[in-house]
Amino acid sequence: TGQAEYIKYKDPNQPVNVRVKDLMKRMTLAEKIGQMTQIERKVATPQVLKDYFIGSILSGGGSVPAPRASAKEWVDMIYRFQKACLSTRLGIPMIYGIDAVHGNNNVYNATIFPHNIGLGATRDPDLVKKIGVATALEIRATGIPYTFAPCIAVCRDPRWGRCFESYSEDHRVVQAMNQMILGLQGDIPANYTKKFPYVAGKNNVAACAKHFVGDGGTHKGINENNTLVDFRGLRRIHMPAYYDSIAMGVSTVMLSFSSWRGVKMHAHRFLVTDFLKKKLGFKGFVISDWTGIDKLTTPPKANYTYSVQMSINAGLDMVMVPEDYLGFINNLTTLVHAKVIPKSRINDAVRRILRVKFVMGLFENPLPDYSLVDQLGKKEHRELSREAVRKSLVLLKNGKSCKKPLLPLPKKARKILVAGSNADNLGYQCGGWTIEWHGSSGNITVGTTILEAVRSTVHPSTKVVFSENPDAGFVKRNNFSYAIVVVGEPSYSETAGDNLNLTIPEPGPSTIRSVCGAVKCVVVIISGRPLVVEPYVPLMDALVAAWLPGTEGQGVADVLFGDFGFTGKLPRTWFKSVDQLPMNVGDENYDPLFPFGFGLKTKPRSTV
Numbered sequence: 206t207g208q209a210e211y212i213k214y215k216d217p218n219q220p221v222n223v224r225v226k227d228l229m230k231r232m233t234l235a236e237k238i239g240q241m242t243q244i245e246r247k248v249a250t251p252q253v254l255k256d257y258f259i260g261s262i263l264s265g266g267g268s269v270p271a272p273r274a275s276a277k278e279w280v281d282m283i284y285r286f287q288k289a290c291l292s293t294r295l296g297i298p299m300i301y302g303i304d305a306v307h308g309n310n311n312v313y314n315a316t317i318f319p320h321n322i323g324l325g326a327t328r329d330p331d332l333v334k335k336i337g338v339a340t341a342l343e344i345r346a347t348g349i350p351y352t353f354a355p356c357i358a359v360c361r362d363p364r365w366g367r368c369f370e371s372y373s374e375d376h377r378v379v380q381a382m383n384q385m386i387l388g389l390q391g392d393i394p395a396n397y398t399k400k401f402p403y404v405a406g407k408n409n410v411a412a413c414a415k416h417f418v419g420d421g422g423t424h425k426g427i428n429e430n431n432t433l434v435d436f437r438g439l440r441r442i443h444m445p446a447y448y449d450s451i452a453m454g455v456s457t458v459m460l461s462f463s464s465w466r467g468v469k470m471h472a473h474r475f476l477v478t479d480f481l482k483k484k485l486g487f488k489g490f491v492i493s494d495w496t497g498i499d500k501l502t503t504p505p506k507a508n509y510t511y512s513v514q515m516s517i518n519a520g521l522d523m524v525m526v527p528e529d530y531l532g533f534i535n536n537l538t539t540l541v542h543a544k545v546i547p548k549s550r551i552n553d554a555v556r557r558i559l560r561v562k563f564v565m566g567l568f569e570n571p572l573p574d575y576s577l578v579d580q581l582g583k584k585e586h587r588e589l590s591r592e593a594v595r596k597s598l599v600l601l602k603n604g605k606s607c608k609k610p611l612l613p614l615p616k617k618a619r620k621i622l623v624a625g626s627n628a629d630n631l632g633y634q635c636g637g638w639t640i641e642w643h644g645s646s647g648n649i650t651v652g653t654t655i656l657e658a659v660r661s662t663v664h665p666s667t668k669v670v671f672s673e674n675p676d677a678g679f680v681k682r683n684n685f686s687y688a689i690v691v692v693g694e695p696s697y698s699e700t701a702g703d704n705l706n707l708t709i710p711e712p713g714p715s716t717i718r719s720v721c722g723a724v725k726c727v728v729v730i731i732s733g734r735p736l737v738v739e740p741y742v743p744l745m746d747a748l749v750a751a752w753l754p755g756t757e758g759q760g761v762a763d764v765l766f767g768d769f770g771f772t773g774k775l776p777r778t779w780f781k782s783v784d785q786l787p788m789n790v791g792d793e794n795y796d797p798l799f800p801f802g803f804g805l806k807t808k809p810r811s812t813v
């Protein structure tokens with residue numbers, strides 16, 4: 206009859222589980238293992254994708270098709286990869302993942318939103334959901350359907366290099382901000398299957414709750430180290446946001462590099478299979494972190510066969526290899542043939558992966574297009590980020606006496622000084638995971654520095670002088686009306702950000718002393734966490750925590766000059782000294798400089 210054979214799994218009118226079952230029974234072991242393999246784009250070629258039936262590709266931090274690649278260049282790259290995957294016998298589409306953790310941050314000209322710690326300071330779940338919606342559009346603009354976000358770590362020690370990726374030390378704030386998942390994936394329809402992964406469509410992306418579990422609770426905040434809290438504490442502090450994520454239909458969960466009480470999460474069968482999958486009922490797929498299985502041994506990859514065996518048998522479904530795909534595929538194949546890893550485990554993993562791909566419509570719409578390229582960095586998203594910046598600012602001091610507040614600053618003044626290492630540095634303002642994995646310094650993408658924002662906000666007659674680190678003589682001689690001192694941390698991520706002393710990097714303290722000793726000053730701290738400020742607070746007239754605001758520095762000026770009031774609240778305790786750490790709200794002997802939830806308020810300057 207010349208009619209094409211009816212293939213059930215290709216029929217979108219069939220229920221997802223029917224499609225999964227039909228496809229599974231057609232698959233060879235090699236095709237199943239290929240679905241479990243995620244490789245970095247740098248090692249992905251059409252031939253490799255076809256030969257090994259690769260199911261997923263990723264961009265690691267900073268991994269781009271070309272420097273400052275346009276949205277179209279991203280789409281073209283993913284289109285080429287996908288065409289290769291669709292040309293295989295069963296034509297199973299691959300899923301491309303990226304760390305879009307504060308906007309589509311690998312991509313030049315993307316809107317960079319405040320990092321999670323700043324969003325936690327807003328206490329505004331609806332805002333965070335809107336950010337998820339906008340971020341999903343900017344991810345899809347580049348042809349990508351999957352982000353390794355949100356990080357729902359509950360950072361319990363600011364010495365952790367990834368503390369800025371955590372919304373708060375309080376799990377209830379982290380839970381509130383989980384609206385990010387609904388923004389990214391879309392709202393779950395009424396009477397949808399409970400705890401089932403959900404992605405609404407082509408304007409949304411699959412999300413990833415990470416890093417399971419207890420990543421933010423390691424000893425002294427040492428990255429990838431050991432979380433010692435007992436099971437009750439693990440469930441009370443680090444697990445609640447995973448309950449919520451599953452209820453919100455999160456599609457994937459990423460395992461943590463860290464250990465719980467000495468057992469690596471990447472090999473933790475009880476927590477991954479018995480607890481996450483069985484007790485909590487998670488139906489999406491569990492993905493490893495980058496070479497996470499290699500790190501099951503010391504040194505990493507000392508016994509890769511053991512790594513593959515222990516992680517897959519623990520319940521890991523997709524492995525972010527990300528480069529030695531041959532080693533992974535060969536080891537897993539051998540272990541299945543030797544019945545060390547049961548076929549039922551492989552089938553569970555592949556079933557979960559296919560479930561997510563069917564649910565999110567990847568079979569129906571596997572190929573990216575240019576339809577959303579204009580979403581990247583669009584004005585409405587930048588305005589949304591500017592609003593988030595405004596709401597993330599926490600006012601810690603305003604006036605040397607409460608009767609004489611310094612803020613809001615007058616826009617009209619004879620001459621003002623802007624100083625500090627972080628005043629005119631977009632890279633520092635964005636922090637880690639921006640263009641580069643660790644972020645970097647300077648003019649790294651399209652955005653507005655705080656200095657530029659001040660210049661565009663003050664009255665045209667106001668003279669603005671910028672000096673990164675002026676000496677006291679310069680400040681005195683110029684007789685400034687007031688000064689804005691913006692200091693803080695350079696960009697960093699992961700272990701590179703681990704820090705035991707948490708002092709403001711020089712020349713920040715010197716700049717504070719030189720400027721604030723000579724003129725009225727507001728100090729703005731750009732950082733991924735609280736830093737040692739107690740010695741300098743008496744010198745300051747005002748102090749603002751701005752966290753890592755991203756590209757829209759205008760939001761800082763909006764509030765400093767009173768177009769909007771301060772509303773932010775500390776998402777984490779501001780310690781006096783690092784000797785007190787770890788110290789979290791609710792602890793005994795809680796003796797902070799500024800407590801969790803603290804934040805002075807100001808009213809917007811009257812428009813009259």
Ligand SMILES: O=[N+]([O-])c1ccc(O[C@@H]2O[C@@H](CO)[C@H](O)[C@H](S[C@@H]3O[C@H](CO)[C@@H](O)[C@H](O)[C@H]3O)[C@@H]2O)cc1
Nearest residue numbers: 263264265266267304353415416459494495642699
């Ligand atoms: O050359 N070296 O020396 C080197 C060292 C360490 C590297 O480590 C790697 O570097 C980064 C960039 O290549 C990778 O992104 C990851 S980080 C990991 O990656 C996931 C996917 O990006 C995220 O979702 C997770 O949240 C995050 O924990 C890894 O740690 C790479 C290279």
